[in-house]
Amino acid sequence: MSLKKTFTAILKKDAISSFSKKIELGRMLPETVRSYKTTIVKWMIIGFLIRVAIMPLFSEPDMIDIASMGFVLKETHQLLPSGYPALISYLFATLYVIFDPVLPLNMIFSDITSNTSYTPSRLCYPFRLSEPGIFAFIFVSKLPYLIFDFALALLLLHLIDNEKKGLLVLKLWMINPVSLYVSYYVGQFDVIPVFFLALMLYFFKKKKAEWAMLSLGLTSAFKIFGLLLALPLSLIFVKENRGSIARMKRAVKLVGVTLLPLVLVILTSFLIPAYYISANAAGFSFDLNGFFGKTRYDRGRPSPSYFSGLFFYFIDYSSRLATFPSFIDVIYLFPLIYGLFLLGVIHWRNWSFERFWKVILVFFLVYFSTSLFHTQWFLWVQPLLVLLIVENRKFLSLYLASIPLYFVYTLYWYPGLEPLMNSIGLPGIQTVNLFRSFLSALLIFTALLIVIQIFIPERIQKIVKKNTCD
Amino acid sequence: MLTSVILLIVLAPVLYLGLLNTFLPPSESRFYSGFQDTTFQTRFEGLVWTDKNFTDGWTVLWESGQTNESAGFLAEDGVGDLYATFNGYNPFQAEAPSGVSGIEFQKSVGSINTTIYPYLVVRLRASSSDSALALSFKVKDYEGVWRPVARHHAFTSWENLEFDLRKIYNRTITHVSIRLSNEFDPYYDEGIQHVYIEQVAICREPPRWTLSYEPSINASISSQDGILKICGRGNLSTNTLITSKRLSELTFNLTKYKYLKVSISTSSIDVAARIVIWTHSTQPYTVLLKTYNDKEWHTEIVDLSYFEISGNELYIIELGWIQVYDSINSNSTIYYKELSFNEAEV
Numbered sequence: 001m002s003l004k005k006t007f008t009a010i011l012k013k014d015a016i017s018s019f020s021k022k023i024e025l026g027r028m029l030p031e032t033v034r035s036y037k038t039t040i041v042k043w044m045i046i047g048f049l050i051r052v053a054i055m056p057l058f059s060e061p062d063m064i065d066i067a068s069m070g071f072v073l074k075e076t077h078q079l080l081p082s083g084y085p086a087l088i089s090y091l092f093a094t095l096y097v098i099f100d101p102v103l104p105l106n107m108i109f110s111d112i113t114s115n116t117s118y119t120p121s122r123l124c125y126p127f128r129l130s131e132p133g134i135f136a137f138i139f140v141s142k143l144p145y146l147i148f149d150f151a152l153a154l155l156l157l158h159l160i161d162n163e164k165k166g167l168l169v170l171k172l173w174m175i176n177p178v179s180l181y182v183s184y185y186v187g188q189f190d191v192i193p194v195f196f197l198a199l200m201l202y203f204f205k206k207k208k209a210e211w212a213m214l215s216l217g218l219t220s221a222f223k224i225f226g227l228l229l230a231l232p233l234s235l236i237f238v239k240e241n242r243g244s245i246a247r248m249k250r251a252v253k254l255v256g257v258t259l260l261p262l263v264l265v266i267l268t269s270f271l272i273p274a275y276y277i278s279a280n281a282a283g284f285s286f287d288l289n290g291f292f293g294k295t296r297y298d299r300g301r302p303s304p305s306y307f308s309g310l311f312f313y314f315i316d317y318s319s320r321l322a323t324f325p326s327f328i329d330v331i332y333l334f335p336l337i338y339g340l341f342l343l344g345v346i347h348w349r350n351w352s353f354e355r356f357w358k359v360i361l362v363f364f365l366v367y368f369s370t371s372l373f374h375t376q377w378f379l380w381v382q383p384l385l386v387l388l389i390v391e392n393r394k395f396l397s398l399y400l401a402s403i404p405l406y407f408v409y410t411l412y413w414y415p416g417l418e419p420l421m422n423s424i425g426l427p428g429i430q431t432v433n434l435f436r437s438f439l440s441a442l443l444i445f446t447a448l449l450i451v452i453q454i455f456i457p458e459r460i461q462k463i464v465k466k467n468t469c470d
Numbered sequence: 471m472l473t474s475v476i477l478l479i480v481l482a483p484v485l486y487l488g489l490l491n492t493f494l495p496p497s498e499s500r501f502y503s504g505f506q507d508t509t510f511q512t513r514f515e516g517l518v519w520t521d522k523n524f525t526d527g528w529t530v531l532w533e534s535g536q537t538n539e540s541a542g543f544l545a546e547d548g549v550g551d552l553y554a555t556f557n558g559y560n561p562f563q564a565e566a567p568s569g570v571s572g573i574e575f576q577k578s579v580g581s582i583n584t585t586i587y588p589y590l591v592v593r594l595r596a597s598s599s600d601s602a603l604a605l606s607f608k609v610k611d612y613e614g615v616w617r618p619v620a621r622h623h624a625f626t627s628w629e630n631l632e633f634d635l636r637k638i639y640n641r642t643i644t645h646v647s648i649r650l651s652n653e654f655d656p657y658y659d660e661g662i663q664h665v666y667i668e669q670v671a672i673c674r675e676p677p678r679w680t681l682s683y684e685p686s687i688n689a690s691i692s693s694q695d696g697i698l699k700i701c702g703r704g705n706l707s708t709n710t711l712i713t714s715k716r717l718s719e720l721t722f723n724l725t726k727y728k729y730l731k732v733s734i735s736t737s738s739i740d741v742a743a744r745i746v747i748w749t750h751s752t753q754p755y756t757v758l759l760k761t762y763n764d765k766e767w768h769t770e771i772v773d774l775s776y777f778e779i780s781g782n783e784l785y786i787i788e789l790g791w792i793q794v795y796d797s798i799n800s801n802s803t804i805y806y807k808e809l810s811f812n813e814a815e816v
Contacts, residue, residue: 041475045475045478048479048482049482052482052483052486053486055483056486056487056490057490114769115766115767115768115769116768116769116770116771117760117768117769117770117771118771118772118773119757119758119770119771119772119773119776120773120776123771123773126499126816127499127816129496130496130497130498130499130816131496132491132495132496133491134496135487135490135491135494136487136491139483139487276762276763276764278760278761278762278763278768279760280758280759280760280772281742281759281760282744282745282756282757282758282759282760282777283776291761291763292742292759292760292761292794293739293740293742293761293794293795294739294795
């Protein structure tokens with residue numbers, strides 16, 4: 001069949017309908033949207049083509065680093081020490097074992113196979129990316145993201161009970177610019193933990209506590225942020241029990257289930273020998289990653305623990321309020337927000353699904369507005385923001401405004417653009433900081449509206465609504 | 471029809487990747503060398519005169535502020551020991567520099583044409599690095615005139631000092647002299663001080679790579695088949711440092727050839743390879759400090775601009791090592807090969 005005929009056939013409605021029947025898509029869809037199978041497949045094909053078009057074109061250093069972890073594990077059966085979890089090494093090693101026959105892995109990672117090191121380490125990227133077959137390599141390396149991305153899209157349909165809203169969720173996810181940027185431009189794997197986060201919400205909705213906690217554990221095994229939600233979620237579930245002993249037993253069980261994936265990953269990583277990546281101690285502290293002598297360094301810090309990332313990213317990145325100038329008393333905003341989040345969970349009863357995901361969303365929105373965050377982290381809230389828009393269209397304009405502001409924020413990671421902005425008369429950093437401040441304002445405002453919606457009594461809400469415009 | 475959709479899912483990426491490979495082939499990255507050292511010469515070329523045992527021929531040329539026993543020149547185990555005593559300002563030294571104490575020895579070298587054998591090399595160390603102490607060197611020309619060559623502060627590690635005599639005198643010389651004094655501060659009164667001299671030589675070309683190390687250990691440098699071997703023996707405590715230095719013919723554009731490339735092999739994880747780039751006599755940049763857990767060759771590529779190094783010439787390249795863990799009565803060795811400075815086409 002010619003290519004033209006194939007594509008024409010695909011675009012015909014009956015082809016899509018037939019496809020969805022054959023693969024029994026209906027079983028994967030919630031009943032509310034089963035009658036819209038054809039539209040769903042059409043939008044999925046659109047989403048697929050957009051993703052396929054972007055996937056092989058971009059390869060940011062983050063993706064190459066993640067890929068090198070998988071390659072090292074596959075080739076040497078050793079774990080490359082990294083700030084990333086070992087689970088991602090396992091995933092990519094498996095991927096490269098499967099695709100080894102069609103990928104020029106040894107050429108792309110010839111520096112690793114030939115004991116060549118670069119200072120600074122980022123110098124390796126242009127050499128790795130100049131190998132023939134690089135497009136196929138980048139494409140294959142992003143395939144897991146594609147799979148989790150589509151699984152996440154299907155999962156989102158299960159989180160909405162209204163058919164039209166469900167369809168809108170899917171459409172918005174398929175063209176979500178943050179998701180496309182993070183997974184297929186930057187090449188970060190956050191879509192995987194975000195999938196498990198959505199799975200946790202699914203099980204929460206279904207009132208399956210252990211499964212929800214296990215999903216959260218899997219989220220944490222990929223990205224440690226999932227662990228932040230473990231305590232509030234288990235508190236909500238534990239409150240369902242009566243009597244202290246029953247609550248205690250439940251808490252132990254839930255914590256155990258949550259930590260299971262994390263413990264398994266840590267245990268297996270201890271069983272695998274570490275790959276000795278030699279760090280250049282003459283470089284700048286932040287670039288000191290790897291071994292010097294027998295000590296492993298992470299961003300210049302010796303012997304990092306598994307949880308050092310939690311402290312580094314959530315404390316060091318947080319805004320802070322110093323009290324008396326000549327004393328060491330400092331209030332970190334992130335723990336403050338987290339503390340409020342926990343107190344809210346303890347204080348309020350009747351945690352419906354809607355209230356729960358909105359509180360998580362508020363927590364993350366306030367976090368992003370007050371802390372430094374890596375561009376890929378913004379993906380964590382995207383499914384929740386999509387749910388929010390679908391539930392209440394009033395938030396659409398706020399969401400749309402947040403997208404360009406977010407992309408200006410990403411310019412922090414493209415230092416080459418600062419001189420360019422300066423050259424056209426815009427003070428680079430100040431301009432980005434200005435837009436970042438607007439982003440924070442917008443996120444806090446969104447969070448505030450959500451809080452009013454879920455916690456303020458309806459009569460007060462009516463007064464607020466009366467005095468505001470849409 | 472199912473086939474059509476599956477074909478789309480499989481074929482679209484395959485066709486797309488094929489198109490990208492055809493129309494956007496990646497350009498190959500490579501290095502172009504602007505300077506390289508693949509021989510690591512550690513020996514003299516055209517050695518016309520040398521003294522490595524100091525048993526005879528050295529006579530006093532100048533002495534001031536000394537008694538019979540307080541100054542002299544001894545030879546012990548092939549090392550010359552030039553010593554003098556410093557008791558503060560010396561009122562008997564009237565002529566310039568006034569008030570200075572010290573001693574100077576000279577030796578005949580025959581008749582050597584400095585246009586053919588231009589390099590005077592002295593390998594030495596002092597008992598102290600006190601800033602008042604001065605090490606001065608002179609040569610006597612064919613007309614009997616002493617010509618100053620250089621004056622250095624004292625240092626305690628073994629170093630090669632290398633002087634291009636063509637810059638001083640472009641004809642025949644007959645004598646060399648070495649002086650230890652307190653010329654930098656005539657009031658210096660720290661008693662007896664020594665200068666230990668391992669070798670004095672005049673040659674056509676000095677060793678390109680020379681060794682520098684603290685006297686508490688034994689160290690050696692050699693090169694064979696393009697591999698520079700730097701070895702240290704003894705009680706190697708943490709931070710023990712041995713360096714081999716190249717000072718000559720380092721004129722190339724560092725801004726253009728900013729990628730340093732070298733292969734390294736180490737004897738154990740206990741020792742770190744250390745590379746220092748000097749753009750000026752007071753401006754060292756440590757650009758590499760690395761340990762390896764095997765004895766294999768490792769290629770290091772360092773972007774010097776990362777360390778904000780630029781300019782038209784290098785002053786010194788140091789290839790060496792530093793002990794990372796204490797190792798009693800042992801030895802550590804590092805091998806270097808294929809040193810080059812490159813520009814990259816990326």
